[in-house]
Amino acid sequence: MTCAPRSLTGHTGRxxxxxxxQLDDRPHLVTSDRGGSLQLWDLATGVETRRLADHTEVMAMAVTQLAGQPHLVAVEGVYGSKVAYLWDLTTGRRVRRIASGLRGIVSSVIxxxxxxxxxxxxxxxxxxxRAxxxxxxxxxxxxxxxxxxxxxxxTLAGRQHLVVAHSNDEELEVWDLTRNLINRRRVDMPRTLWFMTGTLTDPEAEFTPQSLATVIVDGRTYTIAGCGDGTVRVWNLATGTLVGTLVGHTDLVNxxxxxxxxxxxxxxxxxxxGTVRVWDLTAMTLVDRGRPVTAxxxxxxxGRPHALTTGSPRRAIRAWDISTGTHREVPTWHKHELKTLAMAVLxxxxxxVVGAVDGMSLCDLATGGYSGYLEGHCARVHTIAVADLEGRPHVLSGSDRGSVVVHDLVGEEYRLRDFRDGQDLLLEKFKLVKDGMESVIAVDLARIGGRLYAISGNHRGSVEVWDLTTxxxxxxxxPPGELHLAALAVTDLHNRPHLMTGDRHGPVKVWKLALNSRDVDPVRTLVGHxxxxxxxxxxxxxxRPHALTGSDDQTVRVWDVGAGVCLATLHLPAPxxxxxxxxDGSVVLGVGHEVVALRLTI
Incomplete structure (x- = not known):
């Protein structure tokens, strides 16, 4: 995102x-620097119009209207106690002292x-x-x-909110001030806990917010953050999505x-x-591109071919009509990013079946609404697979906390079994097959010898196979250290199930699924990524068995798995x-924030 700025020069310090x-019906800017200067600028002309005297270094300020006149609240002092004064900007004089004896560095005034x-x-x-x-x-x-x-x-949905940046955090928190909860655990130290409704992050880069502001553009509320890397980032506050980044400063925006x-x-x-930049927000495109498509x-x-994808800025499922390229959104109850999807018929x-940062749920695609929450995970759900087990649809899922859970969607209740010393746990309406500390990043299903097995892999490269009946x-x-697992999937090769693994360093390997084998070597290594x-x-x-693989190298490769050769490479603008x-050769790709539909001809 780019838009032409205008610079105001004249300060000698940071x-x-x-x-x-607003002074004389013209917009003015009040600025302070490390040299102790406090200046007013006519924003229409860029000319300095006044300097306020009789003050020390101003660390934070805000403007308000009192009796119809513009006034400035300025916090003065760097070391020791701080003092907050009220200034009449029309006369350029101090009116009164608001607060004194303030300790610590006052970073903002509202x-x-x-x-x-x-x-x-x-x-x-x-x-x-304090106020x-x-x-x-x-x-x-x-x-x-x-x-x-x-x-x-x-103001969001008619309620007053605060957007706050904590020290050393690389995200912003959004707090609803109208939903107060009183912490009564310590009666000697009462405090008000506000209801946090979400966070604002950048999924593609680290940032350290240093300053904040709010603006309304075309009826939408946006939060703006000045960051430590010199950028100015803009979020849609209602959806929580990053919609733009302004580049121009060479140092921290404070x-x-x-x-x-x-x-x-x-x-x-x-x-x-040492510069002040003026950015025209209507000259840039504030587009909610949403989140990267991860499923x-x-x-x-x-009766029409569709693709279901993640990536909506509203935490909804996007249902794309492949024939027309249009889509509708299926709402979910999730308040955080959707990570993975699967289909089930009941x-x-x-x-x-939706896996997200805040759990897992079912959505009825016909009615377009939330149908139920699937318990069992207390962390981000990375991966989901659906299969028929004992004549009923089951969901297999893996999460950040290392748990692999199987849900019987028909709703049969399982009795509670003890969970100590790593034993299996059976809970009402779901089975916890595995629990551990390693993040489960991929699961799939395979039939071996007529029995259904679950294959799970974690970020350390460990792969486990579970008999879902017993x-x-x-x-x-x-072999130890053989895998740097990023993805896995089951394929058929020579009428036998094989495991394909994606590596964090690029190679794709094909393994024979031989249970309890002590010596396993890949039968194919597909090199290219x-x-x-x-x-x-x-x-x-x-x-013939084929596979498509997608990589952070911004390519998709089409493989003949049986021959072990790459048939085609698609070069993309994003991972x-x-x-x-x-x-039938239909293919849908998630490329960065975009969805691409194509057809393979072999």
Missing amino acids: MQAMAVA VTEVKGVPSAFLVSFGDDH FDLATGTQTLALSIGTLRAVTAA ALAVVRLHGRPHVISASLD ALLTHLD DGRQYA LTKHSLGF TAAVYAIAPVSLKG CQAIAAGP
């Missing part, structure tokens, strides 16, 4: 804080109403955040919610302000590089983390 005010009283909310780097009545200086609120670096207020210029919303950013599958809905109805474990005997292989889709084409393939 920028500390800034705020926007002017808001607390219990109906106009107050200055002072946010510190320590766990001491003061602007008229009397009386303390109206004291909060202890951890060390904060920055905070901004926003202050932000929002203003309307010529009827258009702008954001102003101040950096330790895809092929199915038929209403009583003749199609359901999507819940007994078998070893595949892989130069980065981690996160997607494997076996498919039979013209009666591929999801592949679905059908026997």
Whole structure:
């Protein structure tokens, strides 16, 4: 994302804080720097119009209207105790002292109403955040919610929210101020715990938020963060998705302000590089591209071929009509990112089984709604497979906590068995086949000797095979250090089940599924990828075993597994983390945030 900025020059020290005010019906910017300068700028012309005198270094500020006139709340002082003053910007004079004796570094100021009283909310780097009545200086609120670096207020769905950046965190937290929970565990230290509704992150890069602001563009509320790497990131607050990154500063962005210029919303950013930049938000494209597509599958809905994918910014399933390229969204109850999908049929109805950061659920694809929560996981669900077991549909799933769970979707209740010393656990409506500390990143199903087995793999390269009838474990005997597992899938080769594994370093290997073997060697090594292989889709084409593999090297390769040769390489604009393939040659790829449909001709 790019848009042309305008720079304001004149400060001699590093920028500390800034705020926007209306003076003489013209937008002005108030800025402070490490040299102690406090200046006002006409934003229409970029010309400095005034310098405020009789102050020390200003660390944080905010502008408000009192009696119809613009006023500035400024926190002065770097070392020792800090003082907050109220300034009349029309006259350029101090009006009164709001608060004194403040300890710690005050990082942000927000002017808001607390219990109906106009107050200055002072946010510190320590766990001491207080609000003061602007008229009397009386303390109206004291909060202890951890060390904060920055905070901004926003109205979302008619409720007041705070977006906060904690010290050293690489995400932003969103708190609903209208849903208060009182912690009564320590009566000697009462505190208010706000209801956290979500987080704002960048799935593709690390960032350290230093300053925050809120803006409304075309009726949508956006949160803006100035970051330690010099970028300015923009999130849609309702969906929690990153919609853009502004690049231009060469050092940490420590202050932000929002203003309307010529009827258009702008954001102003101040950096330790000594510059102030003005960005026209309508000149950039605020598009909710959503999240990277991490799962895809092929199915038929209403008699038409469809693809189901993750990647919606609203944590919904996207159902794509392959013939028209259009899609609809199937809502889920999940509040966090969807990771994986599978299909199940119950009583003749199609359901999507959804694995997400916050658990697993069923969604009725006909009615387009949430149908039930599948218990058993207390962590991110990475992988799901569905199979028929004892004449009933079952779901096999693996999570971050190392658990592999089998659900009987018909709902038969299993009796509770003891879970001590690594024994198997059977709980109502699901079986916990395995529990451990290693993240399960892939599962699949295979029939060996007429019995159904579950194959699970973790990020350390360990692969386990479970007899789903007896819940007994078998070893595949892989040599230590042989696997750097990123993906796995089961395929048929010479009428026998084989295991395909994707490596974090690129090679794709094919293994014979021989239970309790002490010596296992790959029967095929498919060389070509130069980065981690996160997607494997076996498919039979013209009666021969083939597979598509997707990699972080931004390619998809088509393999003749029987011959061990690569038939084609597709070069993509982004990594591929999801592949679905059908026997008619239909293929759906998840390429970064995008979905690509194509047809193979062999």
